[in-house]
Amino acid sequence: MISYKDAGVDIDVGNEFVNAIKPHVKATSTPLVLGGIGSFSGAIKLPSGYKNPAILAATDGVGTKLRLAIDANKLDTVGEDLVAMCVNDLICNFATPLFFLDYYATAKLDIGSATTVVKGIANGCVKAKCALIGGETAEMPSMYEKGDFDLAGFAVGMAEQDEIDRTKFVSEGDILVALPSSGLHSNGYSLARKVVSEKGLKFDDMLGDERLIDLLLKPTRIYVSEFLALKDKINALAHITGGGLVENLPRVFPEGLGARIDKSAIKMPKIYKIFNGIVDESELYRTFNTGVGMVLVVSKENLDFVLKNSDGYAIGEVIKAKGVELV
Secondary structure: OOOOOOOOOOOHHHHHHHHHHHHHHHHOOOOEEEOOOOOOOEEEEOOOOOOOEEEEEEOOOOOOOOHHHHOOOOOHHHHHHHHHHHHHHHHOOOOOOEEEEEEEOOOOOOOHHHHHHHHHHHHHHHOOOOEEEEEEEEEEOOOOOOOEEEEEHHHHEEEEEEHHHHHHHHHOOEEEEEEEEOOOOOOOHHHHHHHHHHHHOOOOEOOOOHHHHHOOOOOOOOOHHHHHHHHHHHHHEEOOOOOOHHHHHHHHHOEEEEEEEOOOOOOOOOHHHHHHOOHHEEEHHOOOOOOOOEEEEOOOHHHHHHHHOOOEEEEEEEEEOEEEEEE
């Protein structure tokens, strides 16, 4: 007789994994959570205090950054990336993250590796002030190569209906404030891997006092705390992901308005040095965040408050134009 285990799927290992991640999941619990993991779905109470509440959702993955993490056997931070890519999108529509779900698919479940990943997801949820209320693990040996896995994340938040569309709050003369990125975040890694290969760079090569692989795998910064502290003083937010400043900023501008950005004002992390002489500047700005993980659009009268209460700095202003001018 042939068993499921003979086909490459071990149910007992899956059950062991659930027990292994329970303490990490519990660490993300908030007062809104109902019950724990192990049921057929996660449950959460809706927060009070909203006049016209709306539920918002975002989903994303980690992309090719996950390939680097697997190759380097450094899996402790990709879970944070997963959370960050979802919750950073939510706050751009003024949604406060409530809960998170994950999907982990692999050829053969390795409890140690999977637990490390979920611990990272839990760390991200704590930083995002939301609860990890469930997930799914799939063991599919016919779909993935041995040692490979993939991740998907799903975040849900709540906002006031009239605060979701931020374009109506943006005006000519507003100041653009950059919140620094921690590095490449989770975009452009197909290009980054090609550059590493073309230059013959090694994971253990040093850039300053840090290893290349550590710089490449720095987790995507989560901006939820900054959003919650500053939301009354900002008009809009733009999460700078794939497409960079030139494609993401216009998403928060009304018709007829654009941006002028002073490139010399932007502070790029040292990881960007690997692209010198091999990637055109225009390609860099269309592929990566170039050191700017989130842009806050701020009225001039609120600028001092925002600068004093964050690590942000001004990089430009909203003008009558179409698109983004990099000068």
